[in-house]
Amino acid sequence: MMQRWGALVVRQAVVVLLVGLALTALAGVVGAGVEDRLSAGGFDDPSSESARELDLERATFGNRSVDAVVIFTAPAGESATSPAVAAEISETLADVPAGTIASAATYADTGDPGQLSTDRRSTAVYVSFEGSTQNDYVEAFRRLRPAVEQSTLDVALAGPYAVYSDVNEQTKADLLRAELLSAPIVLLLSLLIFRSVVAALLPVLVGVIAVLGARAVVSGLNQVVDVSIFAPNIITLLGLGLAVDYALFVVSRYREELALRPGDTAHALRRTLDTAGRTVAFSGLTVAAAMSSLLVFPQTFLKSIGYGGIAAVLIAMVAALTVLPAALALLGTRVDAGRLPFLRASEAPGEGDGRWAALARAVMRRPVAVAAVVVVVLLALASPLLGVRWGSVDYRVLPADTDAHRASELLNDEFGPERSIANVLVRDAGPAAVQDYAAALGEVPRVLDVRPVAAEGRTTLLRVAWEGNSQTDASQDVVRALRAVDAPAGSQALVGGLSADTLDLASSIRSHLPAMALIVVGVMLVLLFWAFGSVVLPLKAIAMNALSITASFGVVTWIFSDGHLAGLLGFTPQGFLDLTNPIVMLAVLFGLSMDYEVFLLSRVREQWDATGDNERAVETGVQKTGRIITSAALLLAVVIGAFATSGVVFMKMMGIGMLVAILIDATVVRALLVPATMKLLGRWNWWAPAPMARWWSRYGLREEGRSEDDARPRGSGEDADSAEPVAAGH
Secondary structure: OHHHHHHHHHHOHHHHHHHHHHHHHHHHHHOOOHHHHOEOOOOOOOOOHHHHHHHHHHHHHOOOOOOEEEEEEOOOOOOOOOHHHHHHHHHHHHOOOOOOEEEEEOHHHHOOHHHEOOOOOEEEEEEEEOOOOHHHHHHHHHHHHHHHOOOOOEEEEEOHHHHHHHHHHHHHHHHHHHHHHHHHHHHHHHHHHHOEHHHHHHHHHHHHHHHHHHHHHHHHHOOOOOOEOOHHHHHHHHHHHHHHHHHHHHHHHHHHHHHHOOOOHHHHHHHHHHHHHHHHHHHHHHHHHHHHHHHHOOOHHHHHHHHHHHHHHHHHHHHHHOHHHHHHHHHHHHHHOOEOOOOOOOOOOOOOOOHHHHHHHHHHHOHHHHHHHHHHHHHHHHHHHHHOOEEOOOHHHOOOOOHHHHHHHHHHHHOOOOEEEEEEEEEOOOHHHHHHHHHHHHOOOOEEEEEEEEEEOOEEEEEEEEEOOOOOHHHHHHHHHHHHOOOOOOOEEEEEEHHHHHHHHHHHHHHHHHHHHHHHHHHHHHHHHHHHOOOHHHHHHHHHHHHHHHHHHHHHHHHHHOOOOHHHHOOOOOOOEEOHHHHHHHHHHHHHHHHHHHHHHHHHHHHHHHHOOHHHHHHHHHHHHHHHHHHHHHHHHHHHHHHOOOOOHHHHHHHHHHHHHHHHHHHHHHHHHHHHHHHHHHHHHHEOOHHHHHHHHHHOOOOOOOOHHHHOOOOOHHHOOOOOOOEOOO
């Protein structure tokens, strides 16, 4: 099929290229400004207790959650409780546009000493917004901020939507910076890798198509379902990164084929698509399948990363198999135009006695020692993961100089110890029963205060406060204890709030993680068998990928949970890892790791089919792909590394974690662990049960034009009952 597609592209190159560029231009228009239309938040499970509490609370009382905290500070020497200050606060709140505030609780309303600073100069007003969705509340905060900043008093804004608002603005700025930082470096490195201007521009072309196309897809999806503000980040990360990888694979193979038959561009392009093109198609489907595993989670944030990742990967794949071959067909030998004379030619990728082949031979001389050392080192890197603690988003994900971070620190420093709050909704209970229940809640260790907030018929909303940050283990223990208190007879009690959100998020992720693992592992096993006709290689690939990913998680834990290198990297340690980040990293990294695995094993398989010599196949495969995989990893590392400069901690964590994993996978795993394990397994690398081997010989992915005899599995016919391993396809 790929050869036929290559022949079609050669014949219709101009049409394919023009259609591709026209669609890209249209996508650029559709996806323009998509960040302004996407959703904030999206970390909750709609079926969780905390989400159900919030829904019932809003349906009964309207919104009573503390969405923002407005901190008013009086002039020096004046108290925040003075009549003049109180009047200014009331006037400021009255000037907020209608439809913004559902309720505003001042110190004058509640008498809560926690709303006064220790020097009594500052007071905190708890604001609940009008609306029913997170987007409504984000818009309400945007109206609130300029209104209260008109006050003659000093004003600071804290609370969940102050954090969300600053995270959204920081994310958009970080995305632009990542694109501006990575694009020129990718172009420069492409020049060094390809050693010609024209060839170096092709990966950038595919990257632009992938990013613009995926942004348009997400913009369209946003009309049907909620899509998180973080989707464009994964689009840039995966779209640009994989587009560069795929273009590198295709262009490198095209130049290799062109060198074998100079001037015969049609043959070179057909061979390129039949080999590198199949690898790109298979890799794209594999990465997309890994990203699809995020769709099993109910959280909008994780689904959105899945949407963006799938769109970016598939469009990068399609562009690498359509627009790129069309451009190569039109360029012909001019793909090497603009050669840089000061760069010497690289080692030919097809040589069997190059540096990469020598490394593979050295590894295969001592496979047990090499494998043992690599595994021990990777497990040592992974060891900090044993002590990991989990949490969710709070103000510390923001840089220390952002408004919400400074305001939150002001609350913690000036208003006494930091407090956390849980809302408890009690249904079908009378006043006396609610009073007894509130007293029982007050007996829970660490609880400081329980007070009624609203009542409607036989439904009451209580607010429970205790000292400590909402994301600590101790706060989550308080929520567990509150939920363990028996509700009044015949009634129902639901506990919500930030700590409850985190507890429920952890429970939701744990319950959906097996389904994600089943999808990722199942799809990888099926696709890798379809590609290589072996049941051993897929299992080995999954084990090695899991090892390298776990090592990167250990590094991330050491840095972001334990707080090492915080000053150097410019972030405030939270003492835990965000619960959703490892899930995203797991999906992305499994897909990206398979990208290099497929590319390497495709070349090894070619040589195995040609010679039946396992060691020669491994050393030749490593030699032919070593430079290209290293170059691809370097380019991808630049794109991913740009996200490590993000001011938002969980984006920085994702960037650094994936950067570490990609570098480990492309160097230590592919250059050392793969040759060592393939040497140890020998012919068992290619083993499959006889029926599966026969199926693969008929339906498996392999180069077109091979005869049926060439593809006949050793497990068929007279070899079917042999004790030797059945090697599919040879």
